[in-house]
Amino acid sequence: MNNILNSIKLDYYIMKSSDFKRIAIIAVIALFVGVVTKNPPIMLGIIMMISAFLMGTIFAVVEKNNLNKLYGILPVKKQETVIGRYFFALLAGVIIAVIATILTFVVSYILNVGFGGFTLAVWVCGSFLFFCLLISTQFPLYFKYDFSKLAAFANIPYIVLIIGGEFLIGKEPQLFGQAIKFFVQNQYMIWVVGIIGSLVLLSISTFISIALYKNREL
Amino acid sequence: MDNAIEIKGLRKDYKDFSLNDISLTLPAGHIMGFVGQNGAGKTTTIRLILNMTARNNGNIKVLGLDNILDEQKIKQDIAVVFDDTFFADSWKVSEVEKAIKGFYLKWNSNLYHKYVKEFGLPIDKKVKELSRGMKMKLMLVVAMSHEAKLLILDEPTSGIDPVARDELLEILNGYVANGDKSIFFSTHITTDLEKIADYISIIHNGNIVYTGIKAGLFEQFPNVKSIDDILVSVSKRKI
Numbered sequence: 227m228n229n230i231l232n233s234i235k236l237d238y239y240i241m242k243s244s245d246f247k248r249i250a251i252i253a254v255i256a257l258f259v260g261v262v263t264k265n266p267p268i269m270l271g272i273i274m275m276i277s278a279f280l281m282g283t284i285f286a287v288v289e290k291n292n293l294n295k296l297y298g299i300l301p302v303k304k305q306e307t308v309i310g311r312y313f314f315a316l317l318a319g320v321i322i323a324v325i326a327t328i329l330t331f332v333v334s335y336i337l338n339v340g341f342g343g344f345t346l347a348v349w350v351c352g353s354f355l356f357f358c359l360l361i362s363t364q365f366p367l368y369f370k371y372d373f374s375k376l377a378a379f380a381n382i383p384y385i386v387l388i389i390g391g392e393f394l395i396g397k398e399p400q401l402f403g404q405a406i407k408f409f410v411q412n413q414y415m416i417w418v419v420g421i422i423g424s425l426v427l428l429s430i431s432t433f434i435s436i437a438l439y440k441n442r443e444l
Numbered sequence: 445m446d447n448a449i450e451i452k453g454l455r456k457d458y459k460d461f462s463l464n465d466i467s468l469t470l471p472a473g474h475i476m477g478f479v480g481q482n483g484a485g486k487t488t489t490i491r492l493i494l495n496m497t498a499r500n501n502g503n504i505k506v507l508g509l510d511n512i513l514d515e516q517k518i519k520q521d522i523a524v525v526f527d528d529t530f531f532a533d534s535w536k537v538s539e540v541e542k543a544i545k546g547f548y549l550k551w552n553s554n555l556y557h558k559y560v561k562e563f564g565l566p567i568d569k570k571v572k573e574l575s576r577g578m579k580m581k582l583m584l585v586v587a588m589s590h591e592a593k594l595l596i597l598d599e600p601t602s603g604i605d606p607v608a609r610d611e612l613l614e615i616l617n618g619y620v621a622n623g624d625k626s627i628f629f630s631t632h633i634t635t636d637l638e639k640i641a642d643y644i645s646i647i648h649n650g651n652i653v654y655t656g657i658k659a660g661l662f663e664q665f666p667n668v669k670s671i672d673d674i675l676v677s678v679s680k681r682k683i
Binding site: 228229231232235236239240287290291292293295296298299300301302303441443444 | 491494496497498515516517518519520522523524526528529530531532533535539542543544546547548
């Protein structure tokens with residue numbers, strides 16, 4: 227457990243060297259879109275989606291700085307490194323979601339635009355689930371291959387998810403309508419599906435990453 | 445524990461290169477120079493010792509323990525310096541410690557700051573702003589701050605100026621002075637080894653040509669005057 231915490235800390239320092247400034251820039255972009263569209267909750271979606279993409283760049287920093295050599299000499303198991311990185315991503319996701327939610331409330335207050343609990347739940351849980359889905363599809367690939375080899379394909383999960391989602395909604399509008407009806411009637415289920423779904427996705431992805439990273443040469 | 449490193453029958457096959465039946469022993473408390481031309485198999489051997497790559501055959505004991513079964517235990521007691529830094533280039537010297545000290549049970553922050561000061565490293569400078577010699581010193585500071593019993597160096601002097609090289613050799617001599625620490629030093633600059641090594645292993649094309657005490661080397665190769673001459677002769681296949 228101690229080494230997992232150390233790995234989270236190491237990932238924080240790796241990420242600190244690159245992407246925290248960019249996340250602040252995303253917040254400004256999201257703020258702009260939220261104000262212009264007068265739809266503050268949309269900021270949650272923008273911030274979470276781009277943040278998920280940026281989480282992948284931690285692997286780019288590792289590759290650029292020969293940090294695989296560092297992992298090769300540290301007294302840490304490969305599986306602890308993998309688990310640590312997923313916890314780091316989860317922790318970052320939660321913190322970013324909280325900040326994005328606060329930002330949404332602030333902008334709503336300033337613009338005097340109200341929204342209900344259902345809307346908030348859908349945006350918070352939906353964005354967080356999407357964040358975890360993107361992490362879960364990207365990380366195993368980055369643990370298996372060098373970031374530079376995959377960079378060109380990094381947007382594929384986004385495209386597949388967006389096109390796939392639109393296709394499903396278009397093909398089965400009734401099913402989509404029924405799902406909305408179910409969640410309107412059982413609003414607590416949005417939180418249950420959002421949180422449990424996210425954790426299940428990350429857990430499955432963690433196991434896959436451990437299996438892929440185990441035999442990778444450092 | 446009599447030996448710091450004990451390698452028996454080590455084999456690693458790549459498509460275009462093989463390490464063949466490597467065996468060598470570094471007794472505890474000594475310095476071994478691991479010599480060979482570029483591409484001879486020095487780095488591959490070190491990566492195998494650290495279990496950074498999988499071997500095809502053989503076994504490796506480090507500080508008396510199996511290098512795979514007891515990997516985490518061993519890595520608490522060894523330190524490694526590579527030819528190039530393995531810290532994020534935007535980390536400050538102070539952040540290097542913060543990022544990695546938690547992994548080591550015997551990490552000593554006082555020692556870290558003492559060595560940083562002694563080696564003249566600017567604590568607030570970023571890694572990317574350091575010269576090659578300073579980066580090497582930073583890796584040494586990290587290596588020496590968790591009181592490692594075995595120091596493994598992979599071509600640490602390549603690309604650094606003669607003054608920095610002499611400083612490094614002085615540091616290494618100080619490191620083994622109390623007799624309980626060992627150094628495994630890979631290089632192709634043989635003059636470094638003639639100054640500090642007790643034991644020499646020569647590798648050529650993935651094969652060990654000689655391994656043993658430094659004095660014994662010239663008994664085995666009486667026609668040569670230096671390690672460099674042996675390397676040249678081996679590469680021309682005269683020996």
